[in-house]
Amino acid sequence: MRGWGAVLLTVAALGAPVAAARAVQSNADAEVLGPKLPPIPTPREEARIRDQLLTERVKTILPRLMREQGIDAWVLSAREYADDVVMKSFFAGEQMTARRQTILLIVDPGAGQPLETHSIARYKVGDIFKPAWQPESKVGQFDRLAAMLRGRNVRRIAINVSPDNAFADGLSKGQHDAMMAAFGPELAARTVSSSPLVTRWLETRTPAELKRQGEVVRITHAILGEMYSRKVITPGRTSADDARWWLRERIAGLGLGTWFSPSISIFRNGSKELDGDAVIQPGDLLHVDFGVTLYGLNSDVQHLAYVLRPGEREAPAGLRAGLRQANRMQALLLDALPGSASGNGALVKVRAAMAREGIDGTVYSHPLGLHGHGAGPAIGFWDDQAPSPRGAAGIYPNTGWSIELQATAAVPEWGGQKVPFRLEENGWWDGRAFHWFDGHQQAFHLIPGDPAR
Structure with a gap:
């Protein structure tokens, strides 16, 4: 029609x-x-509608696209006033920016199961992402991220770095260095550019x-x-x-x-x-x-x-x-x-x-x-x-x-x-x-x- x-x-x-x-x-x-x-x-009302749209996107589009691109986990990380353009596409209707250090982890457990969506952040990130870090634990946020990835069978970890796709290059140099230090050689070797996934996520x-x-x-x-x-x-x-x-x-x-x-x-x-x-x-x-x-x-x-x-x-x-x-x-x-x-x-x-x-x-x-x-x-x-x-x-x-x-x-x-x-x-x-x-x-x-x- x-x-x-x-x-x-x-x-x-x-x-x-x-x-x-x-x-x-x-x-x-x-x-x-x-x-x-x-x-x-x-x-x-706009915020309510945006939340509905985002929930549907994460439930219906994202699993298919992660499997289409062969991505087992997707990590998004940004700091306040240094936002990642793709991370903002996951924010609830009332959230306007990353706060302090905000890390999102999306994992495909496979076998057609729903995606796991976690936030490693001091503040809540909407209703889709479940808090997975306690600041009082004294464990660093990137260390917590690395531990969660090691506890899951993930082979390809997408991170937002790209030499030619502005949408997929939101991970800053400082953030990348801190992440790789926490990952160590084994996890770092599993990281890949999120570029194809980012394009498909944003365009669909x-x-x-x-x-x-x-x-x-x-x-x-x-x-x-x-x-x-x-x-x-x-x-x-x-x-x-x-x-x-x-x-x-x-x-x-x-x-x-x-x-x-x-x-x-x-x-x-x-x-x-x-x-x-x-x-x-x-x-x-x-x-x-x-x-x-x-x-x-x-x-x-x-x-x-x-x-x-x-x-x-x-x-x-x-x-x-x-x-x-x-x-x-x-x-x-x-x-x-x-x-x-x-x-x-x-x-x-x-x-x-x-x-x-x-x-x-x-x-x-x-x-x-x-x-x-x-x-x-x-x-x-x-x-x-x-x-x-x-x-x-x-x-x-x-x-x-x-x-x-x-x-x-x-x-x-x-x-x-x-x-x-x-x-x-x-x-x-x-x-x-x-x-x-x-x-x-x-x-x-x-x-x-x-x-x-």
């Missing part, structure tokens, strides 16, 4: 990369511009998470609809920065978070790209890049708007054609996903399809979920359209994606001026088909330019 209202894990979720299928777009995928803002949860979504992320995207679309209106933008008076800071103030007022500061650009006949204190005028094409954080999940959306000149009812035909070109690129990228073993594979296929159709543009799409620029394979970069090491990872089922790209098109009404039509929309891949969370933009937001309004 399209959308996020009925989300199902597929058989492909057992861990296989993409299977051959066809990703189809139609007008049914068109986004409703400016939808009504959904209810925003209170901080207390449960059905409940996909539903909640759909809510986050709908909220994002609703806020953008407000911003792209005369409620916020008065042509001839409102600057790009005025609108940009309205977005920051709006999400703060709603109690929402964001993972980057939004940007707004202005494209105008006969002018280079404008931003900052440039004032929005009738006839302008506006571009925004904006994201929201809620439930520990992120959105990342780019929308286009046109400011009508007096007497206009729609954007000029050349601008509408540019938007259709960007929509065509979206369709070509989704068609490239089935059968692609990696992000690089999808990039090569979509670039070839663009060349066949004579489309000038760039593709720079990325995983999306617990992080805005999430763990997993990139599909191109805005400044590099060649296959890269960061695009070599597999494309797996039940992963969230930000389909980000731009088509460059000449606008006849602007004297043939070339304009980038930048779009970014969010959805998920089930192993056979791609589903938009809340549709995707196929028409401009239209802002009346008549000063009398």
Whole structure:
């Protein structure tokens, strides 16, 4: 089913990369511009939902992924103000950081048994991790960790060190040295990089998470609809920065978070790209890049708007054609996903399809979920359209994606001026088909330019 209202894990979720299928777009995928803002949860309700999501993830996703990667135990360690990015993905809704020294130990006892989840810390770490250390014992935390590992039949111990995966490199040098000293040569020899496991853990979504992320995207679309209106933008008076800071103030007022500061650009006949204190005028094409954080999940959306000149009812035909070109690129990228073993594979296929159709543009799409620029394979970069090491990872089922790209098109009404039509929309891949969370933009937001309004 399209959308996020009925989300199902597929058989492909057992861990296989993409299977051959066809990703189809139609007008049914068109986004409703400016939808009504959904209810925003209170901080207390959000924390409750985050705890539910985390409990389901640990019970249903983590055992499968540890076995998929051949990991018997996973150790995460961090100190206050020196957090490990992956450890934070295990924190309860009310916990914001590691406290003093925090060590988490996750053990797969095998034989299909539930995972053991332990905390070796002075303070409680939610309800999932059971305290396994008494500070009064005078036994050091790393010594306690080593003793617990020696008492279990663990062959491969994953630790968060990696030369090339930022998500899996959260164990500091000091922490690593102290851990290895407590482990001794025998246990230290069993340690391996957690990198493949970290990527799979961070990129994989449960059905409940996909539903909640759909809510986050709908909220994002609703806020953008407000911003792209005369409620916020008065042509001839409102600057790009005025609108940009309205977005920051709006999400703060709603109690929402964001993972980057939004940007707004202005494209105008006969002018280079404008931003900052440039004032929005009738006839302008506006571009925004904006994201929201809620439930520990992120959105990342780019929308286009046109400011009508007096007497206009729609954007000029050349601008509408540019938007259709960007929509065509979206369709070509989704068609490239089935059968692609990696992000690089999808990039090569979509670039070839663009060349066949004579489309000038760039593709720079990325995983999306617990992080805005999430763990997993990139599909191109805005400044590099060649296959890269960061695009070599597999494309797996039940992963969230930000389909980000731009088509460059000449606008006849602007004297043939070339304009980038930048779009970014969010959805998920089930192993056979791609589903938009809340549709995707196929028409401009239209802002009346008549000063009398």
